Amino acid sequence: MFIHLGGDIVLKAERIITILDHQSEEASAENRAFMKRSREAKQTVEVTGDPAKSIVVTDDCIYLSPISSHTLKRRAENKTIANAEEEESTRP
Numbered sequence: 001m002f003i004h005l006g007g008d009i010v011l012k013a014e015r016i017i018t019i020l021d022h023q024s025e026e027a028s029a030e031n032r033a034f035m036k037r038s039r040e041a042k043q044t045v046e047v048t049g050d051p052a053k054s055i056v057v058t059d060d061c062i063y064l065s066p067i068s069s070h071t072l073k074r075r076a077e078n079k080t081i082a083n084a085e086e087e088e089s090t091r092p
Contacts (some may be wrong), residue, residue, distance in 0.1 A: 007048040020055040
């Protein structure tokens, strides 16, 4: 299953650790420090030039997506449901 983050970025769902609302960056000192370290290590990718609405964390990179965290979550859930239905329909 793949999740489209916006622009030309598509990730395998298995790579995604978490999807956060972009406003959560300012919610705590830990989040600010985490994002600062990621930017300094050049591990942050802005998906498009549009303002970020969500933060997508993987093992090796952080993506700043213009798509809301709720929409990305729905996309992930819909794909999972579709995959489960396909598996059920192929069972004897």
